[in-house]
Amino acid sequence: MRDLACERGGRLVYDGLSFSLKGGEALVLTGPNGAGKSSLLRQLAGLLDVVRGEIALEGGDPERTPGEQAHYVGHLDALKPSMSVAETIAFWRVFFGSIPQGAETALEALGLLHLADLPVAYLSAGQRRRLSLARLIAVPRPIWLLDEPTVALDAASVARLVRLMKGHLGQGGMIVAATHLDLGLENEKTLRLGAEVVA
């Protein structure tokens, strides 16, 4: 990614932002509220127009945009209250080109298997967040874009998420995460937005 700029509501949020990420590496975005962490993630996911600069993925599927090879877990959980936990995961598996069977692995990984038949309406905030995160496991995609993934999670769930993130990096995946929490990942780069200091 080179020289990326973002404009929101006519205001330039960031400009001249460049970074690169190799397989197995994670980038942690930090910075004060409004620095553009979420906007950057949405640009990477292809959900926000790129004003200037470019986002390129080397070695990916050339037929698909980077966004189509990425998972985006944002503040909105994209869950339907009247669908059950298992149905939700099965739907996303089929929609993203997988088979509906095998969703249990993803639920198991996030500790949701015992809730599989429960409608999403009865889940707590942390359980909803875990169900959103279960998509990461349910459909394999090389890039994970996580916007504050630990919000509403208890300590055990955060540890579980960190384990999954490490597993993903271990398989050569990439993660870009905006978080205020130190996740303790290896191969971790930090990009501080709003202060223009890249460490």
Next chain:
Amino acid sequence: MMRAFLALLARDLRLAVRLGGGGGMAVFFFLIVISLLPLGIGPDRALLAKVAPGMLWVALLLAALLTLDRLFQADYEDGSLDLLTMGALPLELIVVAKALGHWLTTGLPLVVAAPLLGVLLNLPGEAYPPMMAAMLIGTPALSFLGAIGAALTVGIRRGGLLASLLVLPFYIPVLIFGVGAADATAGGFSGEAGRQSLALLGAVALASLVLGPLGGAAALRANLR
């Protein structure tokens, strides 16, 4: 890609059935508007029979509009729409799946209810087959044209009224040819005017099947980014 399309359609149908509200509410709205008419116009059976096709069509348009505003809004508000655009399914086909889902859950039940309500308005017996044919051909156009309005107003809270104002003018051809096909003077399937109306209605429906997804997808892109 086909499987993703069917998965989305199946999800929408399932949500519509579980949440209720959509198709059932539109049918009840249709029923109430039609049953109000004899009270307003008076029990003149000849007059009712004369205005029946037009009234049925106008009430059907309004009932179909009633459920349109939530077509994309629910998915937009909970972030599902973002994720849907990150799949391999093009946005145009997402619009097709959602419009088709709307037709199956709203348009089709309205068409099924229409002959029963025709009785309330003393619709002449020979007008039923052409009216049903016209409604079957015309209602998909309502869903697909409506998708453009729903997509344009997706980011606006309480955008339903605005969507209706935007979409209703585009429903005029459907209304004119739909009523034309069922009109007593048109002669139904055997009359020249009736057949022409049905053919033109078919043309409108086919055009909207193409324009709806293209326009809807363009409007969604503009709203999402």
